């Protein structure tokens with residue numbers, strides 16, 4: 012619980028509350044104006060206001076929710092990785108070189124691969140790409156040039172292997188990594204047929220196990236890789252097939268988001284021993300690919316919790332280099348080149364989700380506190396009224412307990428027929444107000460007992476935001492992963508509510524109830540009360556790895572609008588836009604073709620006109636509405652009616668004047684319908 016008084020609230024308190032200095036690295040900060048600032052190119056004096064970026068999207072009619080992509084951050088992360096390995100190699104006198112091979116499954120979007128490819132310029136060597144399927148391989152070889160290392164990984168069929176071999180034949184720098192014993196024969200056949208053989212690698216299963224969500228990616232029962240005995244058999248096979256001279260790389264993958272650096276050390280030592288042994292058998296290995304696993308500190312807490320990590324990028328690089336060097340020196344084998352397939356660590360920071368809050372379920376009702384003379388005779392109501400008056404700094408816990416007892420008594424009396432429903436509700440409301448006042452007093456206490464700490468959580472308001480957890484933040488739903496979340500503006504104002512976040516899917520799982528807190532997870536997030544007619548935008552950060560491609564189309568809520576924001580040659584902001592999924596595209600995903608859908612609409616309108624359910628003017632208005640709807644964003648938008656105002660106004664006038672008499676729906680009904688939908692103001696405005 013933060014102890015900040017409204018009058019003394021300042022940016023430092025906001026930093027404290029949301030810990031942006033811990034998870035934001037040098038990429039995000041809070042500006043003087045209380046908005047989040049983005050620093051897309053560390054080392055350069057560039058700071059962009061996130062609110063301004065969202066407004067740039069709005070200016071192009073791309074209303075939030077939007078995904079903001081910052082390719083500069085990808086380039087910066089790649090540079091940091093290379094710099095860390097360069098420092099580690101220098102420190103330990105390591106003679107092999109380092110290359111990043113980006114696993115594109117983490118985020119295959121064009122803009123991401125462009126940024127990864129472009130980062131090669133600043134690190135002075137080609138940055139590679141790793142593919143895990145035919146489609147990914149196509150993307151990788153098309154983005155690559157002939158220097159870019161392209162790794163062919165994952166489950167393979169003959170076509171996938173042929174794709175890799177043909178790309179090699181055409182000049183691409185391809186390595187096929189054998190993950191299963193039967194792939195050796197498949198590769199041999201293809202190589203024989205096409206007459207060329209790319210560089211080969213082999214993935215081994217290590218005995219070293221890691222902890223965390225992805226622990227099954229490693230260890231002897233993991234899905235991928237050759238066991239040590241399969242490895243030796245495979246090597247014999249490659250020898251027999253005359254392909255052993257192409258086996259240059261040994262790969263392992265210890266799992267993703269490895270929180271504890273100790274597990275990385277253990278994997279490196281075991282893998283390098285295997286490498287050294289094979290090298291001494293005369294196999295021309297020259298590279299160890301240490302896979303992924305380099306974690307991201309989503310909470311900034313630097314610990315071994317699942318969404319954090321207890322080491323830095325530099326410590327990771329130092330450890331990889333140091334232990335490889337140690338083992339190689341002991342075994343008397345040359346230092347191999349090092350490849351890492353760091354995906355999350357490269358891509359996570361570059362993606363920011365901005366979601367508009369639609370409203371909050373306001374729980375701070377202060378009404379109905381006065382009791383009627385009759386209610387005053389009912390003990391629990393009378394007692395609750397007394398509790399509200401008595402509460403002070405010295406009796407907080409005691410009065411809270413008294414209130415709990417009174418409300419329990421009220422429920423008993425109601426169950427036994429001695430209180431009416433109205434009276435029970437009044438007791439519940441009074442207790443609720445008491446709880447709120449108790450919570451308001453907590454800041455004055457030196458020590459907050461546990462049950463009062465939990466009170467905050469129980470009183471949290473649900474903020475509803477225009478997004479889908481399933482589409483945009485699947486790992487929060489699936490594996491409880493934490494992502495930093497905070498308002499992107501109003502940070503000079505003390506957030507006086509505690510909230511959780513609900514999305515717009517019809518799914519009770521579609522809510523965020525775990526947030527980044529100073530000691531790990533917190534159950535509620537300090538948020539601001541909504542202000543009438545003012546947007547309230549929340550940023551969800553570090554979403555650039557895995558989330559976009561793991562996301563699904565629950566409720567047919569589709570991909571978000573994307574704003575790719577980068578600096579031009581003069582460090583000015585450039586914004587490229589990509590529209591999100593529209594209704595007809597979402598329907599097509601589940602095989603409702605636009606033709607089918609419009610046929611359905613036409614048929615509905617045709618029958619309504621034939622039955623005289625609607626006038627021609629109304630039918631025309633509906634027809635235009637449905638056509639427009641097909642091209643609308645799948646998320647909530649609020650200006651669907653705008654283009655057909657004239658038509659609608661005419662229709663309303665006809666109804667109100669009675670010039671169009673409909674046997675089934677009267678004019679009055681229509682206006683009432685509009686009223687309940689909150690549309691009536693719009694009609695009046697148009698009329699006027």
Ligand SMILES: Cc1ncc(COP(=O)(O)O)c(C=O)c1O
Pocket residue numbers: 114117164264266267268302303304305352353354355356
């Ligand atoms: C073979 C392989 N390489 C690399 C990665 C990327 O891992 P990370 O995102 O932890 O860097 C993965 C993902 O799990 C993987 O399976």
